[in-house]
Amino acid sequence: MLDTAVAAFLAGIARDGTGPMAAADIAGTRAALARLQSVPVDAPQISIEDLDIPVGPTGHVGIRILRPAIANGRPLPFVLYLHGGGWIMGGRDTHDRLMRDLADGSGAAVVCVDYTLAPEATYPVQIEQAHAALRYLAAHAADHRLDASRIAVAGDCAGGTMAAAVAMLAKQRRGPEIAFQLMFYPILAELEATDDASAPWLNRATICRYIDAAFPDPASRRLPTAFPLLATTEALNDLPPALVIVAEADPLCGQGEEYARRLVEAGVRATATRHLGTIHDFVALNALADTPAARGAIAEATAALRQALYGP
Template sequence: MTDTTASTDQIGPPPPYDPELAESAAVFAEVMPSPTTPNLISAFRSGPTGVEPSSGDELSRGGEFQIFERTVPGPAGESDITLLVCRPTGASAPTPAIYAMHGGGMILGDRRTNLPDMVDLAASVGAAVISVEYRLAPEHPHPAPIEDCYAGLVWVAANATELNIDPGRLVVAGASSGGGLAAAVALLARDRGGPELAGQLLLAPMLDDRDDTPSVRQMASRDMWDHTLMDSGWTALLGDARGGPDVSPYAAPARATDLSGLPPAFIYGGSVETVRDEDVAYASAIWRAGGQAELHVWSGGFHGFDLMAPQAAVSQAAKAARTSWMRRIVKV
């Protein structure tokens, strides 16, 4: 699904940033570790990269959500995994649920990373959020991260009564690498016969290890998470297999040749976005397979623009669009 037909001389300069986002882009660029740093991954894990964990007080939204954790069985033969649950306080009837996978390029982050954004979405539709702690690359390459995510999903669906959630209104979600994991979990759930999913919320998902679309080349050294950083994440996950012929679609969903039978997808990103073209291609492939996908590419948006500049008009529009989709998917 990667478009490699356009030669470099046919690709113009990057689209301009949205005026409200330009200042945030400059600030973010200043705090990012240099892409040429030999210890890139350790620098990310110790530095201010915009994916900082959140506190329980922040997640509870003043008591609106009950926060607790569950240790649940991991993949067969592997260690247990931890799920962080944010459940609407005092809900009587079972609620919809968002099963969330955090971003961080497969190399950093944890179950609390940028979770308030998902909790904000959940609050708008009366849903719970369950965030999975999956193992990170390169210490734990594929298939460790996706198998952790799938094992957690299986437990959530099987224990819906304990969590007071409606298993018929369960949506997988994630941003960046978390969006790629959410797409891969949807593929696994289809291919392994469940759990059944109501939808997949893919926010600027990282889908294609080949890293060779026009937007990858156009946004080199421009987007917040550019080709060098994408390459670092994919290589950590896949090692020497990255970009080769034998990469699993459960690692890089853009490799999937059959996208039929998937739950409805919501895909969004920005026009100044390294993953822009692979995300557009994924939505198009879902449509060609006869599936449902809602696609938004926000003019002037960079990778993670809605998190970096949440009050910008384009960020507010993006958040409103995903809330509208969620309301329709979980029928509230």
């Protein structure tokens, strides 16, 4: 049973036909998400710095650094954040309120990587941009008032997928060291034909469309840095502690719980939390920011980040 506010949101989207999932093409999908997220919403006052850094396979990548009010000019631990949108949409503006909430609640800086969207770029460009940005920030932390000894990675939807992949890359490439990984409803495997095809908001057909845009080469879909549920136990060993937050009415719900289970089996401290009565994207959608599930998930996520980056 859906939360009443979630049900009302979905009814409005269905009535108006304005949601990004209903758009006929990628340009329409991006524009629809931007419109949906442009609704004014209360958000913490945070200082923002936009930069372009000379790293990654495309030669440069944009980042946004969000610093909470407690900073007072001192170096802060930071969370490398990878926004959601199924690899094809979204950016630092559509996810601004969510990242402000994370920065304010955790007391850490949040650094959003404005990776190149698909299909303009495809796997592995996005995760290479993210890992390159992480290495740059760790090497130049003092220049940006960041503390490279206390780093977390996080993301929602496809950004959660990439956060998991960046944690794997950091292990494989011996750095930078990551203290914690946070994933909101990540896409961790291709969906099976038996997965729920009629879930509200996000369904199997839409997810398959995202995957086709981001992974046109079928061989890439067999790699664990594309879909982390493919990782062996050995590949998962010694990864950072993890929190995976999922939504009940989401075809990806089981994937997130299974990934947390696999991490635990590999000896990693990991937790999965299922939030009832809500849908995919529930922490990112501004229209759902005040629902009990979204408030609870943000409180849980920021508490976990605080503990990982500042200690108990």
